[in-house]
Amino acid sequence: MFTVLLEKTVDGQRYIDWLVSGLGWTLALAFFGWWIAIAIGVVVGIGRTVQNPFFRALARLYVEIFRNIPVLVQMFLWYFVLPELLPTTMGDWIKQIPPPWGTFFPALWCLGLYTAARIAEQVRAGIEALPRGQDEAAAALGLSGYLTYRHIILPQALRLIVPSLTSEVMGIYKNTSVALTIGLMELTAQARQISDATFQTFAAFGAATLIYLALALIAYQTMMLIDKAVRIPGTAPGREAGGSDFDDVKLESSLPNGMEVVK
């Protein structure tokens, strides 16, 4: 079924090379976008919880703007609108950036900032979920606000949100496909190009689908491993990951009884 992928293209490559190149751009977008998102998301998430009303408002504004505008629109804003808004020399300079990078950077920026807004909300939820006693104990020891966030609040809040960050990891790499709308030849764009060139729509998009699914699985497993690795000794396993383990155990132990009932 996928044999078409091994056929030669007009430029002397094979179609599968197109897919691999697309996968490369998809991964690059997701990977670097993720680090931008984490860095900004943690800072903004903290901003949502600090005492200072100015920083709180600023962080809130960021989240509301970047979370509520559709990614597609944000993509267009960064790519088409931003160069027009900047002073002409700077705008022209941006438009001059050669092809893959001229679309890659706006897409990277767009996905990073959008995902950051979503991560910021997770971080805020994680911080607010901590018992107030933690703050108080830190304060009673004379730890400053900065030290308290750095050593007490963040390490706990970030551990707490690992399971919910899994869906953000998956979100960012799925959203990379939106970059095709500004012309970045990532995985979906390459699949469409193959489909256009060969009329093998099913093979082209089928292959892309399988790749996306494999990526999802890898992302999920990685996050599970991270969750396990950072778990605090002596605490109950996290709801998502450990909950099912626990059910399995219960299921096994209750199996004999169940079988008896069946008999």
Add this chain to the structure above:
Amino acid sequence: MQQERTVSPADPFPMVVVEHLVKRFGSFNALSDVNLKVAKGEKIVLCGPSGSGKSTLIRCINHIEKHDSGRIVVDGTELTDRICDVNNVRSEVGMVFQSFNLFPHLSVLENCMLAPMKVRGLAESEAHQRSMALLRKVRIHDQANKYPAQLSGGQQQRVAIARALCMQPKIMLFDEPTSALDPEMVKEVLETIVELAQDGMTMVCVTHEMGFAREVADRVVFMDRGSIVEEGDPSTFFRAPNTERAKAFLNQIIH
């Protein structure tokens, strides 16, 4: 030791001075005009019915709760809103909470070492040494590398005491340190606090453990509805309280 137990409340350099302290939550007066002096080396047991403001008072002493008016002076430093003052005072005042409030993501040893290193700027080796010494003092040094969730309540509370002591505080505040514990663990924690008292530590302890109060307290302070109603030495207070409110309260806790 003997000297410190007989120190008089008229000490010219008291450890804590609380004057005309008022604390409101909205329109509710949690503390109204509270006056209290704690001399160096003095041990005070604070008791009173639920909601009388005991926790609020000791939380004001290290500014976990901001007071609305009045003065609080801790070891010569008046508590104002200046952040450096607040952090300075807090690092001199140890606090032990009812619910332990250990940092669950840090080992027992790390719980103890964090503040001495980050606030006091101690070298790691020095902080380690001090922490182990104090963990040994509360007889929990063999659990130093465990995490809080792996310890019993009594063990956790002893770690919390060691953690506070690692800052070498000038005064220790205890807010019902044993009331979240199973009965069989109360003793081990009280013994630890008694030893601390015998070492001459200044302390204010909110507790309803009367045996403990008799053994340790220089003074029992009874609070009701946000004010100090009566104070006296423990034997007099428990045997023959002056006020009706204290009588009613003591009847209740004795059953």
